[in-house]
Amino acid sequence: MLTPGWVIAALLIGVFSYYAFTFLAPWQLGKNEALVERNEHISAAFEHDPEPLSSRLGPDGxxxxxxxxxxxxxxxxxxxxxxxxxxxxxxxxxxxxxxxxxxxxxxxxxxxxxxxxxxxxxxxxxxxxxxxxxxxxxxxxxxxxxxxxxxxxxxxxxxxxxxxxxxxxxxxxxxxxxxxxxxxxLSDQPGVLNPIPLPQLETGNHLSYGLQWILFGIAAPAGLIYFLYSDSRERRRFEAEQEQLLDDATSGAPGPDPNPAPSRARQRYGSSRANPWAKAYDKEEER
Incomplete structure (x- = not known):
């Protein structure tokens, strides 16, 4: 498994998952939380009469x-x-x-x-x-x-x-x-021009985006683990078949054909993964 392809894939997935959990998901969830808090403040502001300005400012302004x-x-x-x-x-x-x-x-x-x-x-x-x-x-x-x-x-x-x-x-x-x-x-106040419209009391899609980044951060390493397991299982199956062929050859079976037809061991990943250049070479040899 310590081949360059697997190592690079593991590093890239690790970096992606790290940023998904530490930056991308908190970024979207934080925006959702800020919008929820803003909407609560706006709603609360219109539930009672305006307060004196001095009551909402600190001692230093x-x-x-x-x-x-x-x-x-x-x-x-x-x-x-x-x-x-x-x-x-x-x-x-x-x-x-x-x-x-x-x-x-x-x-x-x-x-x-x-x-x-x-x-x-x-x-x-x-x-x-x-x-x-x-x-x-x-x-x-x-x-x-x-x-x-x-x-x-x-x-x-x-x-x-x-x-x-x-x-x-x-x-x-x-x-x-x-x-x-x-x-x-606000509108109808001394000195007001065209008042700035208040924001809509909605949060958008930030919560769903944050949850999606969490899901991606989990799915990426899970996919890597699945492909590692599949590759390992295929390797074990290939090795078992090779051992079985060796046992059959040494178990006292009839001697080999003096003019055997050329044969090749089964490809580990099936004929679809065979080398096309090797197939072309084999055809030339048969001629």
Whole structure:
């Protein structure tokens, strides 16, 4: 069994099964778990009245445990220029998403996602309605920082533009210190444009994909074991037949024919596995 073919096959199957169990299956199962948790938070957010923003933030302004997608209410004023999120379509429509700093009554500030506007000619910024002035009370859903995108911000068409929603990065652009999460406005709120639609409460096929990777990780070594067993069984059968032929030749049977017809031992894997070049050679010899 220690032939190069079997050894290479065993190594490849071992590597595949290892990644199926340690990376591929956990990746899909983790995505399913995250979606289930998200859906539970969204459902719970609409089962009761919005909570004060301060109750869902940590002392340092960070997002509290399990607070993402919470529905919160905040009072303050829009302070600062609009920053646009680029290259993020909404329902397949080329769009610019509008991010605006919002200063709370207690002096802290948070980034507010005011919604989106349709891009003109797919790349041009349309007229954007300004945020209202003065004190307002807004309701939205807390969202986690997406992190800083590898592409640096740019200034184009009169706006600073970013590639991800990172309150820290936006705060650096507008010169304000913003809380870690951001607030995504719901419809009919002061300053909202076209509100970002909430995600569908479904998990997709991630659970079935995860279970499939587990099944593949089990089936691959099981198949290898089966083929090893089949090959070993065929080897034993071939050896037993050869021993039986040797015993028959030495058991006192009538002497051999002085002019025996040429014969060959049975192929281990049947005539279908015989060498076609050898068959051609045999035919030439018979002629």
């Amino acid at each position: 960070s997002l509290g445990d399990g607070a993402e997608w919470s529905r919160v209410v905040a009072t303050g004023r829009y302070t600062g220029p609009d920053v646009l999120l680029r290259l993020r379509p909404v329902d397949g429509t080329p769009a610019f998403q509008v991010l605006t700093p919002f200063t709370l009554d207690d002096g802290h500030a948070i980034l507010v996602h005011r919604g989106w506007v349709k891009a003109q000619d797919s790349t041009q910024v349309p007229d954007i309605a300004p945020a209202p002035t003065g004190d307002v009370t807004i309701t939205g859903m807390l969202r986690a920082d997406e992190g800083v995108h590898p592409n640096a911000p740019m200034h184009e068409q009169g706006y600073d533009m970013v590639y991800s929603i990172s309150p820290t990065q936006v705060g650096d652009l507008v010169g304000q210190s913003l809380a870690s999460p951001y607030l995504q406005l």
